[in-house]
Amino acid sequence: MNTNKASKTVGDQLAGFERQISQERVDAYAEASGDHNPIHLDESYATTTQFGTRIAHGMLSLALVTEMLATSFPNTWHSGGKLKVRFTAPVFPGETVVTYGEITSIAETENGLIATCNIGCKKPDGTDAVAGRATVPLE
Amino acid sequence: MVEPLISTATVGHIFGPYDVTIPSDRAHAYATAVGGEESPDYGDSLAPILIVAAALTKLIEDLGLYAGGLQTIHAGQEVSWSRRVKIGEQVDATGKLAANSIRRGNHFATVAVSYTDSSGAEIGTSSTTIIVSGEVSS
16 A cells, blocks of 8 residues: 555654664675775774774765665655765764654655655764755655 | 876766676675664665665776775765666666866766666666865876
């Protein structure tokens, strides 16, 4: 049953969650994505970079945001969803991030109802690591 | 030192096609990396963002951005996806350099990527913007 159309309204909060980004998660993400850049994996190398320590893949933070979208729009996110984000701050292993999202508008289009959402992922100090917008069909 | 491609490539440069088929071991690694109690059940399907990430890795390699001394920032990402993809299903990614400029000594490059299935049908698109500072020849 498609519950999206009936249950979503402007102002709804998406199913955000917390996740600690451990180095083990970063290592696993490197295996999944194939991105073995030492800035993510090699502490001695990372100390020579602008960050001074290892950082998580930006795409890992974005993956968490898309988990939230897939949970909030289980019928349609993977078949018609779009997003546009900026990576605004690095996430360091050990930090706990929080994904968030809110439906800001719902529009009737030639392709049906489309929800627009502000989305992102915040660091422990409240700054955005990832921020942007997604559009998702509601039917 | 070999010049990284980002310093010489012109708009319209084609990357790939890359085979970005995701086997089960990488899908499992992805679940380990991002998963939690509230994670959605993908069944035998993939999170499309993993396919995008796999293509991005190959793009970064081809752009020569893993070279020592370069400081690369993944500044922006766009993704659209039209259908579910199963684990192990063949997907190819073809990139096109959409922009490549130098501002205040930094390279700004945008690569647009099209994802196609085994029939050649487009099943997703992405656009990645990268900023590179450091010793990039130009």
